[in-house]
Amino acid sequence: MRAVAVVGNPKPASRTADAAQRLAVALGADEVELIDLIDLGAGLIGWGDERVKAAVAQVQASDLAIFASPTFKATYTGLLKLFLDQFATATGLEGVVAVPLMLGAGPAHALAPDLLLKPVLVELGAITPAPGLYQLDSAYIDDPKAAEYAARWSPVIAAITAL
Template sequence: MTRTGALEVAVVVGNPKPKSRTLDAATYVATELSGQAPELVVDLADLGAAILDWKDETVAGLVAAVGSADLVVFASPTYKGTYTGLLKLFLDRFATDGLRGVAVPLMLGAGPGHALAPELSLRPVLTEIGGVVATKGLYVVDSAYDDPAAYAHWLEISKPAVTALLGSRTGGSA
């Protein structure tokens, strides 16, 4: 279903450390892809024990808001070759059709040895919950998280596909 209106952009960060480099990286990617800062930023570290309470209304509201966004960047540091348990707890809340927009898997890691982690671990769960993952996942070495050059090649390849999909959701160009 196409709707006319503003693009809804969100970021979900599964780093256990609040206000992390992962958050900065995800916000950068979301802004570069959409041309605007994300309206919704979910830094899961801020939720504390509420993330464990399946009856928590705040977490349920965040799941609903993320699920309806046009573009969501899901970001995590790489722990043991995969995304964090904190992000897993949040993603487990989504039904198989709970994510209705374009999803971008982004992971940061200490070195290139886990460069396939976004593709092998995060991408499958994002598609399982209904997200449209239009491009390959993005892996950034965390020492370069604040260097635009670390994202440039991926953005050059990925932005046209993401922009086209976002335009089809909003009835115009993203």
């Protein structure tokens, strides 16, 4: 399964990027391509930037897309929102299995991936067969929730991506 990790952290090479790549591997990805949105810079603000178009096409060609963001002001970052705006509503992520992943400082925002990010992915046409995953950014490496999540949902994601 070919996966892409789309990371909306304004810090390059972030813990969010690492967590997204780890999750993709745990879910069965053979290869994980990283789209660190901060690298696309001002191209995300307008329309027609070639690097942004290539990133959109990369996501659309993947079997699995992990959409990852740190929790900023109780939601995902504006950087991720700018990228998601590049996709056509209802069809932009058609056929792509998507998993929302958010990292935060405390458990107060644990529902953010499902309440805030997942509905946007569904609106763009993504297949979202699993709940989102929220992890503490200070403990994501050793967090058993990621392994439990992968054990529960990787068979579902593998079955859907094989269709």
